[in-house]
Amino acid sequence: MTICTHVTKYTGALTYFPKTNLSPFSYYWGIDVASITYGTATLSSSNGAIVDTGTTLIYIPTSAYNKFLTASGGKTDSYTGLASWTVKPTGTVAFKFGSTSYTLTPAQYLVPEAQYGPWGLPTGKYYSWISYVRWLIQSGAEKHTKPIVSFRAVILA
Numbered sequence: 001m002t003i004c005t006h007v008t009k010y011t012g013a014l015t016y017f018p019k020t021n022l023s024p025f026s027y028y029w030g031i032d033v034a035s036i037t038y039g040t041a042t043l044s045s046s047n048g049a050i051v052d053t054g055t056t057l058i059y060i061p062t063s064a065y066n067k068f069l070t071a072s073g074g075k076t077d078s079y080t081g082l083a084s085w086t087v088k089p090t091g092t093v094a095f096k097f098g099s100t101s102y103t104l105t106p107a108q109y110l111v112p113e114a115q116y117g118p119w120g121l122p123t124g125k126y127y128s129w130i131s132y133v134r135w136l137i138q139s140g141a142e143k144h145t146k147p148i149v150s151f152r153a154v155i156l157a
Contacts, residue, residue: 039091065132
């Protein structure tokens with residue numbers, strides 16, 4: 001496979017990861033995920049990921065999502081279905097691929113308040129781009145032995 005890059009579109013070095021052999025991720029642009037953490041709390045380990053630049057949310061396994069809410073003091077908003085907080089979270093979320101970790105600050109994993117209007121989000125709370133794979137649960141896709149994780153391109157950039 002030939003990979004072309006446009007050097008004016010990024011800074012720093014690019015890191016490459018092999019395509020996973022783990023099903024069902026291997027049918028897509030799938031890679032292996034060593035771990036997902038919030039601060040010092042491990043949310044998940046040894047999963048696969050589908051790198052999907054067209055996905056707005058970062059989907060993580062349901063069990064990891066529940067641990068994320070517990071560790072950060074959040075809950076799922078009943079109106080939007082998004083992770084939400086009444087007090088802005090301060091912890092970082094890290095995704096580790098191989099031996100390389102990519103850390104997101106709250107400014108990177110929270111929906112900017114200036115975007116609440118266009119997204120139709122009520123004010124008075126903080127909302128996250130991190131969600132769980134409810135659409136996969138409904139379709140029965142979580143019957144696979146490994147939960148599906150989908151990442152926005154920002155994590156890999």
